[in-house]
Amino acid sequence: MNIYVLLKEIKESEEAFTLLNNELNVSSVQYVINPYDEYAIEEALRLKDKHNATITLVTLGNETRDFVYKALAMGADEAVEIKMNASIEDWDAYTTAMIFSRFFEKHHADLILCGQVSIDEASGQVGPRLANTLGIPCITSSKQIEVIDEKVHIHKAIEGNVEVVEVNLPVIATCLQSVHTPRFPTLPGIMKAKKKPFHTFTLEDLEIDPTTVQSKTKIVEYILPEKKSDIEWLEGTQAQQIETLLQILKNKEKVL
Numbered sequence: 001m002n003i004y005v006l007l008k009e010i011k012e013s014e015e016a017f018t019l020l021n022n023e024l025n026v027s028s029v030q031y032v033i034n035p036y037d038e039y040a041i042e043e044a045l046r047l048k049d050k051h052n053a054t055i056t057l058v059t060l061g062n063e064t065r066d067f068v069y070k071a072l073a074m075g076a077d078e079a080v081e082i083k084m085n086a087s088i089e090d091w092d093a094y095t096t097a098m099i100f101s102r103f104f105e106k107h108h109a110d111l112i113l114c115g116q117v118s119i120d121e122a123s124g125q126v127g128p129r130l131a132n133t134l135g136i137p138c139i140t141s142s143k144q145i146e147v148i149d150e151k152v153h154i155h156k157a158i159e160g161n162v163e164v165v166e167v168n169l170p171v172i173a174t175c176l177q178s179v180h181t182p183r184f185p186t187l188p189g190i191m192k193a194k195k196k197p198f199h200t201f202t203l204e205d206l207e208i209d210p211t212t213v214q215s216k217t218k219i220v221e222y223i224l225p226e227k228k229s230d231i232e233w234l235e236g237t238q239a240q241q242i243e244t245l246l247q248i249l250k251n252k253e254k255v256l
């Protein structure tokens with residue numbers, strides 16, 4: 001079984017962002033794997049543990065490969081980087097899905113996994129768009145994936161409950177927070193990661209005309225949220241803190 005996991009690199013969510021000329025200043029920002037993609041990796045690895053499966057990671061390339069090597073160290077077998085054309089300065093879910101669709105037209109996949117959303121943009125469009133273009137089913141909100149008697153059983157989160165969907169291969173599943181915690185890379189896995197196959201493709205290799213995959217959306221403006229009021233620490237004993245809090249609520253906040 002050929003399992004592919006789509007990866008996206010995102011900016012660390014706890015980083016403090018600044019704006020410079022209406023652009024995000026990311027010079028000191030750390031990058032990590034999109035957390036929902038890690039759940040997709042874990043589901044792929046659990047299937048590999050039980051079945052004769054090969055896991056290939058696929059990402060749109062920007063030559064920062066550390067996050068891919070982490071996923072390889074977790075246990076994936078190989079990785080693919082699709083390098084972006086210089087004429088595409090930015091890309092959205094449409095661009096991503098169209099490029100991935102051309103890749104999968106040339107590479108057989110039984111199961112394609114990806115995060116339900118990326119936490120930087122949270123559109124949740126890549127998986128469904130890719131499935132629509134390839135003409136295969138897409139099951140969203142997946143929490144657990146099993147292969148039973150050549151059928152895929154996907155546990156899908158639905159309004160506070162779980163629905164089990166049975167589907168034939170090939171299929172795309174987008175993963176939410178799984179019932180399984182993503183494993184940490186082991187030391188042997190880290191040592192082996194950079195020795196695993198890492199393939200690079202260009203848009204030309206995939207016979208893609210850059211003009212046909214230009215972003216359908218445009219970022220007009222970045223706005224930082226308003227700074228919340230400063231935290232005020234209450235000193236003294238518990239009784240003194242309670243009295244101070246009451247005075248703040250009464251005289252400053254005017255809620256008492």
